[in-house]
Amino acid sequence: MHDLDLAAGGSGDLAIDVAMMTRVEGEGSLRLRVRNGVVEEARLEIFEAPRYFEQLVIGRTPDEVIDIVARICGICPIAYQMTAVHAFEHGLGIEVDPQVRALRRLMYCGEWIESHALHVYLLHLPDFLGYASALELAKDHRSAVEAGLALKKAGNQLVELIGGRAIHPNDGLDIAATDWLTEFQESQVSWSHALQSRDRTGRPYLLGPSSRVILAGDQLHPLAAEALAGTGLIEEIRTNPYRSILARAIELVDATAEAIEIIDAYEPPARAATPWTPGPGSAAWATEAPRGLIFHAYELDRNGLIKSARIVPPTSQNQAGIEADLASFAPQVLDLPMDQATHRIEQLVRSYDPCISCATHFLNLSVEELS
Amino acid sequence: MTAPLPVEHGRQSPRAAAQKRPRVGVVKFASCDGCQLTLLDLEDELLAVAEKVDIVEFAEATSRRSGGPFDVLFVEGSISAPEQVDEIIKLRAVSKMLVTIGACATAGGIQAIRNWFDHEEIRHAVYADPRYVESLATSKPVADYVAVDAELRGCPISPAQLKEFLTALVTGRRPQLLDEAVCLECKRRNVVCVAVARGIPCLGPVTRTGCGAICPAYGRGCYGCFGPRESANTTSLAAWFADGRNATEVSRLFSGFTAWSEPFKKIIDANGGPPRLAAPSETPDA
Numbered sequence: 184m185h186d187l188d189l190a191a192g193g194s195g196d197l198a199i200d201v202a203m204m205t206r207v208e209g210e211g212s213l214r215l216r217v218r219n220g221v222v223e224e225a226r227l228e229i230f231e232a233p234r235y236f237e238q239l240v241i242g243r244t245p246d247e248v249i250d251i252v253a254r255i256c257g258i259c260p261i262a263y264q265m266t267a268v269h270a271f272e273h274g275l276g277i278e279v280d281p282q283v284r285a286l287r288r289l290m291y292c293g294e295w296i297e298s299h300a301l302h303v304y305l306l307h308l309p310d311f312l313g314y315a316s317a318l319e320l321a322k323d324h325r326s327a328v329e330a331g332l333a334l335k336k337a338g339n340q341l342v343e344l345i346g347g348r349a350i351h352p353n354d355g356l357d358i359a360a361t362d363w364l365t366e367f368q369e370s371q372v373s374w375s376h377a378l379q380s381r382d383r384t385g386r387p388y389l390l391g392p393s394s395r396v397i398l399a400g401d402q403l404h405p406l407a408a409e410a411l412a413g414t415g416l417i418e419e420i421r422t423n424p425y426r427s428i429l430a431r432a433i434e435l436v437d438a439t440a441e442a443i444e445i446i447d448a449y450e451p452p453a454r455a456a457t458p459w460t461p462g463p464g465s466a467a468w469a470t471e472a473p474r475g476l477i478f479h480a481y482e483l484d485r486n487g488l489i490k491s492a493r494i495v496p497p498t499s500q501n502q503a504g505i506e507a508d509l510a511s512f513a514p515q516v517l518d519l520p521m522d523q524a525t526h527r528i529e530q531l532v533r534s535y536d537p538c539i540s541c542a543t544h545f546l547n548l549s550v551e552e553l554s
Numbered sequence: 555m556t557a558p559l560p561v562e563h564g565r566q567s568p569r570a571a572a573q574k575r576p577r578v579g580v581v582k583f584a585s586c587d588g589c590q591l592t593l594l595d596l597e598d599e600l601l602a603v604a605e606k607v608d609i610v611e612f613a614e615a616t617s618r619r620s621g622g623p624f625d626v627l628f629v630e631g632s633i634s635a636p637e638q639v640d641e642i643i644k645l646r647a648v649s650k651m652l653v654t655i656g657a658c659a660t661a662g663g664i665q666a667i668r669n670w671f672d673h674e675e676i677r678h679a680v681y682a683d684p685r686y687v688e689s690l691a692t693s694k695p696v697a698d699y700v701a702v703d704a705e706l707r708g709c710p711i712s713p714a715q716l717k718e719f720l721t722a723l724v725t726g727r728r729p730q731l732l733d734e735a736v737c738l739e740c741k742r743r744n745v746v747c748v749a750v751a752r753g754i755p756c757l758g759p760v761t762r763t764g765c766g767a768i769c770p771a772y773g774r775g776c777y778g779c780f781g782p783r784e785s786a787n788t789t790s791l792a793a794w795f796a797d798g799r800n801a802t803e804v805s806r807l808f809s810g811f812t813a814w815s816e817p818f819k820k821i822i823d824a825n826g827g828p829p830r831l832a833a834p835s836e837t838p839d840a
Contacts, residue, residue, distance in 0.1 A: 205617040208587050232584040232635040233689050234665040238676040242830030254664050257588020316616030318604040336597035347768040350588040350710040540586050
């Protein structure tokens with residue numbers, strides 16, 4: 184690594200700067216300062232250039248917004264599309280055919296599979312086996328990487344089949360969308376309540392696979408629940424961020440099992456598109472993206488055009504929690520050689536699968552908190 | 555913010571270099587990461603590609619880093635912050651071939667819509683305290699700052715075109731990237747014209763092919779992800795759209811992911827700017 188500015192470890196002092204995090208989505212850096220064993224600074228800095236999406240959508244129609252917000256993230260575009268679609272459908276009182284809802288859920292499962300397989304096999308696994316990348320890992324363990332790529336491809340194929348292409352799909356079938364599966368609404372509410380309750384204590388909270396499989400383990404598909412029990416590491420997943428790779432793998436089982444069930448039960452919908460009329464109102468919704476809860480809120484003017492928008496991605500909600508984890512973990516690496524300490528710290532951040540392009544508009548809050 | 559990576563010195567002789575795998579870098583500016591992800595989405599070919607080229611810089615995929623030199627540098631994202639201007643100039647200097655990938659790098663992206671807006675106003679609207687946020691008033695294509703050798707269009711780029719480009723690169727031939735209208739792809743796919751048969755406004759006639767005509771195949775009009783084809787007659791198409799639509803509605807159709815490309819931009823300008831500016835009266839309580 185060329186961009187590590189190394190300072191002394193040991194003696195209770197530590198200074199780590201990673202100018203650019205690798206194997207994460209988007210551009211972020213890491214800064215850690217420990218003096219006499221006391222953590223003075225623990226920052227996940229996001230320097231990705233802002234793109235002002237919440238301003239770009241003003242004056243647009245809801246269906247334009249669905250295409251535009253997909254471009255916030257190339258890894259989880261469905262999460263943005265789906266959250267916006269549901270917000271508008273809920274706000275405008277639109278109902279779509281249950282089979283259309285099932286197809287959307289199938290597409291979302293595809294994104295979970297693609298995103299989690301990307302992270303587990305290509306971005307995260309090299310950390311555990313001591314490689315710089317999956318490409319280097321493949322030189323020694325080609326079949327493992329190939330298996331991951333095959334799983335990732337299956338996820339992309341689901342998105343492509345339903346949405347037209349793997350990144351920024353077109354939602355051909357669900358332009359005139361509506362509601363979520365009733366059970367999924369409930370599960371979302373219960374998940375977010377569980378997370379919110381941690382929030383009420385005033386502590387930073389963490390979203391994503393580890394939180395979900397622990398807090399909502401009873402909602403896992405039986406195959407995934409079996410896989411979770413089989414790890415024998417439920418308590419570890421709850422307390423040790425380095426175990427997030429297991430939670431993500433369990434969610435891969437969950438999303439794949441659910442996708443298969445949806446495909447088996449699928450019957451063509453009576454009508455693929457639901458007619459709708461633009462109008463004024465408030466539209467808000469939350470869904471579970473691969474990295475955690477994502478929330479959108481829009482105000483529509485009397486012509487049905489966007490008046491204001493608020494988009495809250497999972498990584499921006501996780502950022503404070505990641506920094507808190509950095510601070511609590513830092514004392515454990517004080518005695519390690521500098522390169523290993525840096526590697527462990529970088530690994531810790533990577534284990535949250537931060538999606539920095541998404542999170543960018545949260546930037547000023549983190550800076551202010553720390554300064 | 556980020557110190558540039560050092561350029562690697564001590565290069566081998568030209569002959570040895572010619573026999574070596576090309577040194578490939580992948581970097582990004584303002585973007586969603588989707589175009590560089592397309593490289594990782596070549597699931598069936600990725601490992602074979604990695605054997606034919608030496609991926610020396612690709613922060614999203616590998617912790618091994620390099621500041622150059624590069625035989626080929628793929629650049630994602632638009633130039634939209636002051637330090638990005640310096641960075642792209644430095645990267646150009648260490649790259650034999652610079653290839654822009656995607657609508658952001660080739661046309662400024664959806665974030666180029668802000669080029670029409672008051673920069674200070676939107677900075678304050680999104681950030682409570684914009685002092686910590688460095689951005690330029692414009693989001694522009696890479697070619698506005700440095701010479702670009704080739705472009706892969708799209709939002710995101712097409713995996714098929716990326717494969718074609720990589721194949722051409724390793725075999726030493728010219729890549730076949732068609733510059734024809736989406737309409738031709740519709741004909742090849744037997745997609746009934748949504749504009750003619752259903753009166754749906756479609757940018758297909760002025761947009762470069764490469765996506766596979768996905769939108770018309772799903773019954774919606776093309777919204778121009780791949781940007782204008784050569785000699786795109788947007789004036790004529792806009793005149794067709796204007797039949798039964800007001801200026802804002804015409805502007806709306808061109809105000810997408812490649813809005814800042816000249817042929818689209820001139821239509822948006824002629825119709826009062828992007829929707830938000832073209833029809834502020836539509837949002838009186840904004």
